[in-house]
Amino acid sequence: MSLTIKLTIAPRIINLNCHERNRTKFPAIRPKPIYHSNALNPILYNNKRPGMFQASVSGTVIKSSLIEPDGGVLVDVIVPESERGSKTLEAESLPTARLAKIDVEWVHVISEGWASPLKGFMRENEYLQSLHFNSLRMENGTVVNMSLPIVLAIDDETKKSIGSSKDVGLVGPEGDLLAILRSIEIYKHNKEERIARTWGTTAPGLPYVEEFIAPAGNWLLGGDLEVLKPIKYNDGLDHYRLSPKQLRKEFDRRQADAVFAFQLRNPVHNGHALLMNDTRRRLLEMGYKNPILLLHPLGGFTKADDVPLDVRMEQHSKVLEDGVLDPETTIVAVFPSPMHYAGPTEVQWHAKARVNAGANFYIVGRDPAGMGHPTEKRDLYDPDHGKKVLSMAPGLEKLNILPFRVAAYDTVAKKMAFFDPSRSKDFLFISGTKMRTYARNGENPPDGFMCPGGWEVLVKYYEQLQAEEAMPAVASA
Amino acid sequence: MSLTIKLTIAPRIINLNCHERNRTKFPAIRPKPIYHSNALNPILYNNKRPGMFQASVSGTVIKSSLIEPDGGVLVDVIVPESERGSKTLEAESLPTARLAKIDVEWVHVISEGWASPLKGFMRENEYLQSLHFNSLRMENGTVVNMSLPIVLAIDDETKKSIGSSKDVGLVGPEGDLLAILRSIEIYKHNKEERIARTWGTTAPGLPYVEEFIAPAGNWLLGGDLEVLKPIKYNDGLDHYRLSPKQLRKEFDRRQADAVFAFQLRNPVHNGHALLMNDTRRRLLEMGYKNPILLLHPLGGFTKADDVPLDVRMEQHSKVLEDGVLDPETTIVAVFPSPMHYAGPTEVQWHAKARVNAGANFYIVGRDPAGMGHPTEKRDLYDPDHGKKVLSMAPGLEKLNILPFRVAAYDTVAKKMAFFDPSRSKDFLFISGTKMRTYARNGENPPDGFMCPGGWEVLVKYYEQLQAEEAMPAVASA
Numbered sequence: 001m002s003l004t005i006k007l008t009i010a011p012r013i014i015n016l017n018c019h020e021r022n023r024t025k026f027p028a029i030r031p032k033p034i035y036h037s038n039a040l041n042p043i044l045y046n047n048k049r050p051g052m053f054q055a056s057v058s059g060t061v062i063k064s065s066l067i068e069p070d071g072g073v074l075v076d077v078i079v080p081e082s083e084r085g086s087k088t089l090e091a092e093s094l095p096t097a098r099l100a101k102i103d104v105e106w107v108h109v110i111s112e113g114w115a116s117p118l119k120g121f122m123r124e125n126e127y128l129q130s131l132h133f134n135s136l137r138m139e140n141g142t143v144v145n146m147s148l149p150i151v152l153a154i155d156d157e158t159k160k161s162i163g164s165s166k167d168v169g170l171v172g173p174e175g176d177l178l179a180i181l182r183s184i185e186i187y188k189h190n191k192e193e194r195i196a197r198t199w200g201t202t203a204p205g206l207p208y209v210e211e212f213i214a215p216a217g218n219w220l221l222g223g224d225l226e227v228l229k230p231i232k233y234n235d236g237l238d239h240y241r242l243s244p245k246q247l248r249k250e251f252d253r254r255q256a257d258a259v260f261a262f263q264l265r266n267p268v269h270n271g272h273a274l275l276m277n278d279t280r281r282r283l284l285e286m287g288y289k290n291p292i293l294l295l296h297p298l299g300g301f302t303k304a305d306d307v308p309l310d311v312r313m314e315q316h317s318k319v320l321e322d323g324v325l326d327p328e329t330t331i332v333a334v335f336p337s338p339m340h341y342a343g344p345t346e347v348q349w350h351a352k353a354r355v356n357a358g359a360n361f362y363i364v365g366r367d368p369a370g371m372g373h374p375t376e377k378r379d380l381y382d383p384d385h386g387k388k389v390l391s392m393a394p395g396l397e398k399l400n401i402l403p404f405r406v407a408a409y410d411t412v413a414k415k416m417a418f419f420d421p422s423r424s425k426d427f428l429f430i431s432g433t434k435m436r437t438y439a440r441n442g443e444n445p446p447d448g449f450m451c452p453g454g455w456e457v458l459v460k461y462y463e464q465l466q467a468e469e470a471m472p473a474v475a476s477a
Numbered sequence: 478m479s480l481t482i483k484l485t486i487a488p489r490i491i492n493l494n495c496h497e498r499n500r501t502k503f504p505a506i507r508p509k510p511i512y513h514s515n516a517l518n519p520i521l522y523n524n525k526r527p528g529m530f531q532a533s534v535s536g537t538v539i540k541s542s543l544i545e546p547d548g549g550v551l552v553d554v555i556v557p558e559s560e561r562g563s564k565t566l567e568a569e570s571l572p573t574a575r576l577a578k579i580d581v582e583w584v585h586v587i588s589e590g591w592a593s594p595l596k597g598f599m600r601e602n603e604y605l606q607s608l609h610f611n612s613l614r615m616e617n618g619t620v621v622n623m624s625l626p627i628v629l630a631i632d633d634e635t636k637k638s639i640g641s642s643k644d645v646g647l648v649g650p651e652g653d654l655l656a657i658l659r660s661i662e663i664y665k666h667n668k669e670e671r672i673a674r675t676w677g678t679t680a681p682g683l684p685y686v687e688e689f690i691a692p693a694g695n696w697l698l699g700g701d702l703e704v705l706k707p708i709k710y711n712d713g714l715d716h717y718r719l720s721p722k723q724l725r726k727e728f729d730r731r732q733a734d735a736v737f738a739f740q741l742r743n744p745v746h747n748g749h750a751l752l753m754n755d756t757r758r759r760l761l762e763m764g765y766k767n768p769i770l771l772l773h774p775l776g777g778f779t780k781a782d783d784v785p786l787d788v789r790m791e792q793h794s795k796v797l798e799d800g801v802l803d804p805e806t807t808i809v810a811v812f813p814s815p816m817h818y819a820g821p822t823e824v825q826w827h828a829k830a831r832v833n834a835g836a837n838f839y840i841v842g843r844d845p846a847g848m849g850h851p852t853e854k855r856d857l858y859d860p861d862h863g864k865k866v867l868s869m870a871p872g873l874e875k876l877n878i879l880p881f882r883v884a885a886y887d888t889v890a891k892k893m894a895f896f897d898p899s900r901s902k903d904f905l906f907i908s909g910t911k912m913r914t915y916a917r918n919g920e921n922p923p924d925g926f927m928c929p930g931g932w933e934v935l936v937k938y939y940e941q942l943q944a945e946e947a948m949p950a951v952a953s954a
Contacts, residue, residue, distance in 0.1 A: 124865070125865070125869070128821075128862065128865055128866055128869060129869050132611055132821065132822070132866055132869075132870075133610055133611055133612065133869070133870070133871055134609055134610055135610065135871070137869065137871070141874075143620075143871070188859060190677075190859065192677070192678055192680075193677035193678065193858075196673035196674070196676070196677045196678050196679060197673070197674055197677050199673070200667075200669070200670035200673045200674050201669055201670065201673050201679065202673060202678065202679045203669075344605075344609065345609065381670075382665060382667065385605065388601070388602070388605055389605055389609050392602070392605060392606050392609075392610070392614065393609075393610070394610055394612070394614070394620070394871065397618075
């Protein structure tokens with residue numbers, strides 16, 4: 001496969017002058033590896049094929065030609081280093097609002113342009129459009145998708161302390177000034193309406209609602225962000241958190257002529273891999289010469305029983321190490337958004353953010369961003385609505401939607417395969433819950449369900465979790 | 478005012494040839510009057526000014542030039558009289574679904590093109606777009622507004638009886654075959670999600686939900702309608718139920734160069750009248766020569782404590798008779814839609830349907846289609862959201878939105894006037910509830926609140942209501 005790429009991308013290396021080629025020796029993206037292998041930039045560490053570097057330009061912004069960011073320009077509201085001092089001084093003079101951890105995740109998301117053209121937390125005008133139409137109308141009449149309200153809740157006391165100030169300093173959970181919010185607007189946070197229109201239910205037990213909306217203040221604070229420095233988590237995973245700008249650069253460097261994004265918040269099993277590899281095969285058949293997979297695990301808030309990000313990243317790493325996915329044509333990076341579990345509404349956000357990161361193909365599966373109904377024995381969303389709504393969503397017409405083919409465990413072939421309804425009894429569906437149950441009980445899933453290295457990561461995680469869970473019980477006994 | 482019109486419309490009468498002028502002696506719309514006066518077509522009954530007739534063409538469809546119907550063509554799915562027999566025979570051979578009264582109201586709405594380009598009850602594709610985006614994307618990429626799901630619910634038994642039939646006969650509450658639904662699709666009726674996304678709440682006590690959704694079946698039946706004959710109610714008000722086609726014809730006949738629609742479900746008081754007359758004045762100032770008011774009370778389902786349609790029509794009639802509104806420049810007709818009380822979602826429907834009827838201006842007030850929260854002591858919707866959402870709504874860009882100025886009773890001038898915040902203590906706000914309380918208690922509102930003739934209609938209605946309400950109590954005593 002790599003040979004094919006080397007040959008086929010050659011004709012595209014025509015627009016770069018000598019000066020630019022020389023600069024490619026200093027690639028801008030050089031994450032330090034964690035775990036046993038780093039899947040991120042295999043070419044950077046495998047310097048045997050210099051031809052692959054010719055399109056890379058470090059230090060300058062290359063606009064990926066595959067797909068325009070929403071609104072035409074990728075938002076970047078991180079204050080340049082030269083202005084950091086003066087802006088920080090100014091921020092210190094302003095009334096402040098305290099951010100929760102979830103708010104910092106959104107500051108991160110907005111600051112790098114995932115939500116382009118959104119430049120800050122939504123004002124009411126944007127909030128209402130998002131809530132009612134899942135989209136924003138731009139001044140020139142074009143429409144961009146915007147399905148989730150990206151808002152900052154404040155309480156009465158904070159509202160009072162802001163008074164009539166036009167700008168507000170945003171303070172992180174540790175008390176450090178993170179950003180300035182400009183030309184602010186304060187408006188009512190009607191939680192019930194927000195929840196009903198975003199989730200299509202107001203039943204108690206929605207993870208994002210219980211954690212962040214129910215306890216939040218009754219006001220929303222909108223305005224334009226100026227983020228004083230890039231948001232970092234110092235959890236050993238920051239190098240995986242490539243911004244849309246960095247991803248676009250990397251796609252250009254690799255001379256991708258198609259980028260297909262795979263959103264996930266679960267470990268990768270061989271069914272996922274089959275699907276991603278099959279997508280690549282289909283894209284090659286369609287005439288694309290160098291389709292690149294963006295394996296893009298969600299890195300923000302997830303519900304308590306989901307596998308944590310660090311474990312998932314290690315598992316993904318193993319999947320590439322074990323050769324289930326091809327590192328040559330795969331980029332693994334973290335999508336910094338929190339998870340809403342809002343099904344058809346959220347899948348639009350997942351897709352839209354990847355458009356901003358330069359992906360022009362998006363894989364969508366059964367029940368994306370779905371979960372069980374919190375109070376009834378059924379799926380919260382019709383499992384087919386996600387892909388249907390995504391294919392109709394305003395502002396996403398330019399994105400190629402690739403609906404999932406259902407993969408299941410073929411007990412005859414002893415591997416994950418596309419489900420064949422003509423011999424349905426041969427297939428075993430292994431849900432995320434089932435997979436976690438196997439791992440938790442120390443049982444092995446059927447051979448060929450997941451690569452052994454990846455499975456081991458999960459088993460170790462659940463062993464450790466059970467040991468930790470057992471601790472207090474021992475202590476209290 | 479009428480003199481002005483006569484003079485100013487003259488220059489527009491230039492495109493009609495002699496043949497067409499001769500045909501204007503037989504106007505197509507000649508409703509029979511009910512009540513003391515009929516406001517509908519004063520010019521037809523006041524044949525003193527033949528110059529006013531010159532633009533009228535009977536028997537042919539005149540496409541009003543003011544505003545295109547959504548989708549470009551006004552939907553009309555009423556079977557031509559010549560095919561009625563054969564279609565009825567065919568309908569008798571089909572499996573059937575029984576319609577509730579509310580469904581018949583929707584058949585009426587769809588059949589005349591109020592919901593253009595919708596040609597029948599929504600299939601899932603349309604339902605999902607309506608629910609998530611309040612709009613439909615047409616095949617040519619344009620977007621039309623469609624904020625309320627217009628759907629037909631059926632139960633398990635009906636679904637079973639339909640089996641694999643492609644077409645279904647629709648049977649009215651009295652057992653008569655009303656329509657055929659073609660190329661049907663049956664899909665799940667997720668009531669919770671429909672309610673949450675339409676109303677922004679799932680609180681018990683929403684009138685439309687309690688009456689029609691809660692008891693409805695778990696399936697939705699979509700398809701293209703063929704309505705066997707025009708829907709009539711035989712309640713003495715059918716002549717007020719002008720179709721969009723008839724209204725467009727009438728606007729053209731009157732040579733309107735602007736049509737401004739006023740949706741209402743309450744009696745007209747002098748604050749409303751002030752607003753409508755002021756709107757006309759503003760339109761004249763803007764250079765329009767002949768703005769016509771479409772006073773357009775909603776005629777379908779309303780909640781129990783709203784004033785019934787027949788009483789409202791009599792009250793509206795009095796308002797015109799008493800000269801509060803000018804019959805020369807006003808058309809009173811009934812909008813056959815049922816009421817959802819779904820605030821910002823529903824106001825889009827109210828506006829969109831009037832676009833289809835040829836109105837290019839729409840007056841929107843405080844809290845349109847709103848009501849009190851069914852379980853909390855507050856308005857269900859932010860009173861400003863209706864006009865904000867309407868001004869942002871996809872597909873309604875072509876409509877001129879005229880936001881309400883708040884009118885209140887000026888206790889100094891002793892009349893309804895635009896509220897002047899600089900002397901707010903002089904103003905008295907009389908809500909619909911307050912007005913009904915006055916009428917119910919036989920008290921008079923302040924002088925100048927409503928014309929005496931109109932007020933008398935209300936007092937009589939409540940006297941009669943109280944008499945009826947007292948009856949069972951007397952009987953049981």
